[in-house]
Amino acid sequence: MSTATTTFKASPPYEGNVIIPNGVLGMLIFIACEVMFFTALISAYLVVSAGVTIWPPADQPRLPLVGSSFNTLILMISGVLMFLSNRKFRLSGNLRDAGKLLAWSIACGVFFVAIQGFEWIRLMNYGLTMTSSAYGSFFYLIIGTHGLHALVAIALLIHQFIKLRRNQLLPTEYWTMQAFWYFVVVIWPFLFVTVYLT
Numbered sequence: 001m002s003t004a005t006t007t008f009k010a011s012p013p014y015e016g017n018v019i020i021p022n023g024v025l026g027m028l029i030f031i032a033c034e035v036m037f038f039t040a041l042i043s044a045y046l047v048v049s050a051g052v053t054i055w056p057p058a059d060q061p062r063l064p065l066v067g068s069s070f071n072t073l074i075l076m077i078s079g080v081l082m083f084l085s086n087r088k089f090r091l092s093g094n095l096r097d098a099g100k101l102l103a104w105s106i107a108c109g110v111f112f113v114a115i116q117g118f119e120w121i122r123l124m125n126y127g128l129t130m131t132s133s134a135y136g137s138f139f140y141l142i143i144g145t146h147g148l149h150a151l152v153a154i155a156l157l158i159h160q161f162i163k164l165r166r167n168q169l170l171p172t173e174y175w176t177m178q179a180f181w182y183f184v185v186v187i188w189p190f191l192f193v194t195v196y197l198t
Contacts, residue, residue, distance in 0.1 A: 023176040061126035079185035136197035
């Protein structure tokens, strides 16, 4: 494979008088709406849990803290790898290294979602379901909504990885999807602390 197909000098994320590209701005507005949505979910969870003497209910299984803590670390690593991939892509134009870092970031995201799915199956087998209690309902609603966001983001990142390998990915496109993935990564610790540790 020739050097021309693996490296190029990436153009800046914006040109002229445009401060924020339209795609990035649209994504930031979407993320702001999603932050409000998750804030509402967390607020409802805290209000309901504060009104109950024993939370979580004594007859409900406890959430796996060790496994989920490790899984949290994996998601944080995914965010760091995404950042490093962007630097390779934007500053040096090294598509091969940027692609490798992006692939590892996606792999960490897939691992995170897979572990969440495995955790859900185990918890359901132990009796924690959407209908078992308000605790179960909130758990699956909050964590499930985050999982859905992660799945959508991973699918879009795979699409970007394919475009990157074909040397068709624009810097503004990459910035837009990175913003979404960073949201998925950054919102998780707040959800983890709220749902798993309170």
